[in-house]
Amino acid sequence: MKFKATTLYNFKQQGLTLIYFMVGVVLFTVALPLLGIIFTSNAQIHSATNLVVLFTIINFIGGYITLAQKNFNLFIQNGVGRHTIINSVLSVNVVFALINALLAQGIHGTFNTKYFQIRFMNFIDDFYGPNSSYGTHNIVWRFLFILLVLFAIANLGSILGAFWSRFGRIPRIILILLVIFTPTILMNVYRLLSATTQANVKIIIAQLIGIQAHSGIEPLMTLLVIGILTGLMVYVLNFKRELKRS
Amino acid sequence: MQFNFDSGVPLFQQVNDQIEEGILDGTFPELTQIPSTTEISQAFKINPATVLKGVNLLVANGLVEKRRGIGVFVKQGAQEQVRTARKAKFLEEAVTQIVQQAQELNISKTQLIKLIESRYQA
Amino acid sequence: MKSINLTFETGHIYGLLGRNGAGKSTLLNLINNRMFVSDGTIALDGHPIKNNEQALNQLFMTSEDTLYPGDMRVKKMWRTTQDFYGTFDWSFAKRLARNFNLDPNFKLKKLSTGNRSIAKLITALGAPTKFIFLDEPTLGMDATNRDIFYQALLEKFGSGDQSLILSTHLIQEVEKMIDHIFVIDHGQLIEDQSVEAVQSHAFAISGSETLIKEHIASSKIMSVEPFGKQYKVYVRNYNLADLPDSLHAESLDLQAYFVKLTNRGTF
Numbered sequence: 001m002k003f004k005a006t007t008l009y010n011f012k013q014q015g016l017t018l019i020y021f022m023v024g025v026v027l028f029t030v031a032l033p034l035l036g037i038i039f040t041s042n043a044q045i046h047s048a049t050n051l052v053v054l055f056t057i058i059n060f061i062g063g064y065i066t067l068a069q070k071n072f073n074l075f076i077q078n079g080v081g082r083h084t085i086i087n088s089v090l091s092v093n094v095v096f097a098l099i100n101a102l103l104a105q106g107i108h109g110t111f112n113t114k115y116f117q118i119r120f121m122n123f124i125d126d127f128y129g130p131n132s133s134y135g136t137h138n139i140v141w142r143f144l145f146i147l148l149v150l151f152a153i154a155n156l157g158s159i160l161g162a163f164w165s166r167f168g169r170i171p172r173i174i175l176i177l178l179v180i181f182t183p184t185i186l187m188n189v190y191r192l193l194s195a196t197t198q199a200n201v202k203i204i205i206a207q208l209i210g211i212q213a214h215s216g217i218e219p220l221m222t223l224l225v226i227g228i229l230t231g232l233m234v235y236v237l238n239f240k241r242e243l244k245r246s
Numbered sequence: 247m248q249f250n251f252d253s254g255v256p257l258f259q260q261v262n263d264q265i266e267e268g269i270l271d272g273t274f275p276e277l278t279q280i281p282s283t284t285e286i287s288q289a290f291k292i293n294p295a296t297v298l299k300g301v302n303l304l305v306a307n308g309l310v311e312k313r314r315g316i317g318v319f320v321k322q323g324a325q326e327q328v329r330t331a332r333k334a335k336f337l338e339e340a341v342t343q344i345v346q347q348a349q350e351l352n353i354s355k356t357q358l359i360k361l362i363e364s365r366y367q368a
Numbered sequence: 369m370k371s372i373n374l375t376f377e378t379g380h381i382y383g384l385l386g387r388n389g390a391g392k393s394t395l396l397n398l399i400n401n402r403m404f405v406s407d408g409t410i411a412l413d414g415h416p417i418k419n420n421e422q423a424l425n426q427l428f429m430t431s432e433d434t435l436y437p438g439d440m441r442v443k444k445m446w447r448t449t450q451d452f453y454g455t456f457d458w459s460f461a462k463r464l465a466r467n468f469n470l471d472p473n474f475k476l477k478k479l480s481t482g483n484r485s486i487a488k489l490i491t492a493l494g495a496p497t498k499f500i501f502l503d504e505p506t507l508g509m510d511a512t513n514r515d516i517f518y519q520a521l522l523e524k525f526g527s528g529d530q531s532l533i534l535s536t537h538l539i540q541e542v543e544k545m546i547d548h549i550f551v552i553d554h555g556q557l558i559e560d561q562s563v564e565a566v567q568s569h570a571f572a573i574s575g576s577e578t579l580i581k582e583h584i585a586s587s588k589i590m591s592v593e594p595f596g597k598q599y600k601v602y603v604r605n606y607n608l609a610d611l612p613d614s615l616h617a618e619s620l621d622l623q624a625y626f627v628k629l630t631n632r633g634t635f
Contacts, residue, residue, distance in 0.1 A: 002421050005451040070437050076402055077435035078452035079424035243402035243435075249544065254619035256564055257544060287522045292544045293381055294522060296564075 002080045006088040010071070014062040014096050021058045051107065052146055055100040059150045063093055063157025067234070069165040069244065082239050089158050089238075090231055097150035104150075105143050133216055141220070148223035155230030162237040165244055249290055257292060261300025269309060269320055270328045279317045280310060369394050369555040371408070378498055379528040381521070383546035383563075383622075384535040387630050391555040392535045393431060396501050400429040425453060429501035430488040438477030442470065442487045449495050460524070461494040467516050481508030489517060493524050501533045514538075518545060543622035553630050563622065569607065570625045574600040575615035583612050591628040602628040 065071065066089045075085050134142045167175065190198065249260050268274040283301060287294040301318060304310045309324045348358045369391050376382060386392045397403040399410055401417060401424055409416045412423040428449075436445055442465070450456035465472050468486045476484055485507045492500050506514050522545060525532050536542055549566060551559035559566070573584060577599045584601055593600040602620065611617050620628070 001454055002425075002452060005448075008451070009448075073435040074437060074448070077429075078448065079401070079421065079427060080452065081401070081419035081421045081424065083419055084421065240404065242404060243397060256568060258564070284523065288519045290544070291518050291522065291541075293547045294525070295379070295547055296544075 003084050003088055006075055006080050010066045010088055010092040013065050017062045018058055051104045055104050056153050059154040060157040062096055063154035064161040067158040067161035076243055086235050086238050093154035097147050097154055100150050101143055101147040104146050144220055148227055152227045152230050155234055158234045258296045258299035261297055262303040266328050269324050274320050276320050276322050276324055279319050282317055372557045378531045380531045380548055381525050381546045382533045383549040384533055385549055385626055386552035390552045392552050393503055396503050400427055426498040428492055428495040428497040430492045431503040436476055439475050441475050442472040445491045449491055453496055455496045457494040461490050464490045464520055485509050499531050503535045539623040539626055570604050570620045571606055571617040572602050573615050573617045574598055579614055
């Protein structure tokens, strides 16, 4: 009963997050360009959206919400045990990774019409090229890859949700600023490097996360381990989590 | 009815006394129903178990009887019984006290009787 | 919080009393699996309650902190309780909401402090659990609403298979309703008795200093008030039968008793 109620509650919230995002996506990639077409008559519109990146964000936010203080408080108020909260969150993360991976796989390719094209890209192609083990032709591997990425990301979101309440106001601001500026700073440093160093950095990063050119099953294994480790962290962070008194 | 928490009399005893008072002055006539435990409890914000204890004391003393599924009723002859009991109590306590105090204040027996008679006439 | 040992049974209205910061809320949070004890156990019918959902399903607590999201409607709080606890007393909740004049379609964050207290209160009273813990439930509620609350409480807990644990500072308002008190002071349990037992053994005794010192054991004295040549001592666990005629005893109400018991300050 507690598990069912907890899971349903989480499921509804994640579903809403997904819907809000999809409405936003449709608005920005289809409706607004369409308006442009209407007003400028015969102009052509090109729009490109990276689906995996989009669903990564959705799953991260969904994972965050399920274990944020607001949800945790409600579950504790209703006599839910820590293990049930954890099991429910992990199950919901798996299910939504599955749903979103299917969506990412399903809405793939290019909507090509006379007046506008919408390309739904997949960052995997950027890394591996369409002919790799995770290319467009290997549907199963590709799907598993996306699934594991989304699951690990959702778990990371849950970890942040559990952590966030422990930070005070100032650490929170510092963290947000760090998240916003670190990529910019890193990208600028990266651009200053010579072309060969850039290529080397790319290889090192790719190998760090288990990506190799024409790679086989190794990246999947790496992602699986990351998924399990983040899942374990969700467990550790919440099993002794206490109510924060305000 | 009124209940005093700091009067030194246990609350359940006060419940008993107040209902007795009601029987004596005719608020609760014989063979009629007295308010239920819940009613008394809610009206005076008293713990229901305490009220029940007070009512049970009345049952034990034979002043009221419980009729299953209906409620608590004042028994025939209860008013007379309360009056007799109070009379005995009055003689026992109040008169003893008056005499005792009169003796302490050196009031003689004739003086005291005269005083009582004058109050009766007034 | 130090070592505390206490037991709740069904069919009671307990008063959990203590001064600000004495540890009442901490104790309630520990009992309700919101915080964890570093040592010892909390058990329901012998089974530890820690993350034990069968046991947790018999406990419901509302605290000063609102643990419901602000955008939740009052009705949804009831629905949620039903989802998580299996059942909910809808007719009682609806009747109470009418009595309190509270619209269940309102969102929690739109309610005043008093009405938010009422919303949480109704939710707790509608919950199907054996034990209901209310920590400062009347926060911000006006006198009329408190009166409605007390009436509802006596209706709900008169039947005997549920118990209420009420933590409050408004002792005078609840002293006739609670049947047993626990007093927490500096993280310790310093009183655990039926109200009747406390009441019949707590007195203010006055008389001359010498007589009092001669007749009253210092272990029973909570507080001393010198008044000229007269002395007034507040005692607990005292048998009135032991009182010599030369001393005068007055009963204490629960609030006076509590103040004398927990006020260690001297002037």
